[in-house]
Amino acid sequence: MGFPQHTIASLSDQDAKPSFSMAQLENNSEPGLTLGGYFCPQCRAKYCELPVECKVCGLTLVSAPHLARSYHHLFPLDAFQEVPLEEYQGERCCQGCQGEMKDQNVYICKVCQSAFCVECDLFVHDSLHCCPGCIHEHP
Secondary structure, eight states, X not given: OBOOOEEEOOTTOTTOOOBOOHHHHHSSSOOOOBSEEEEOTTTOOEESSSSEEOTTTOOEEOOHHHHHXXXXXXXXOOOOEEEEGGGOOSOSBOTTTOXXXXXXXXXXXXXXXXXXXXXXXXXXXXXXXXXXXXXXXXX
């Protein structure tokens, strides 16, 4: 994975040479020469936007904000253990919403052993992407 910096050459720079980006060469659209872009740190191929996989060397090019926004997709939260309510020996209070456990099943985090109702289990996995019990125990 590469993290290219956006580079723009000045028009007053005599060494600046306009170039095509790889996307412009690949598309059948009107190509345009530009002075700036993202340059692959491995092979120096030029791209106009990120994220992209370099067509020359295969390196995935991303910006740090792209990586931060997609982190939870790269390392998803493990599914909680589903336990029938009648077999559950712990508190009957959901650690997410603090409501009473009324569903047929309780969902237990395998790391911190916090118990959640089905709605909070879905919210934790679909929106938060991290267990509130684990975060609370390890700030």
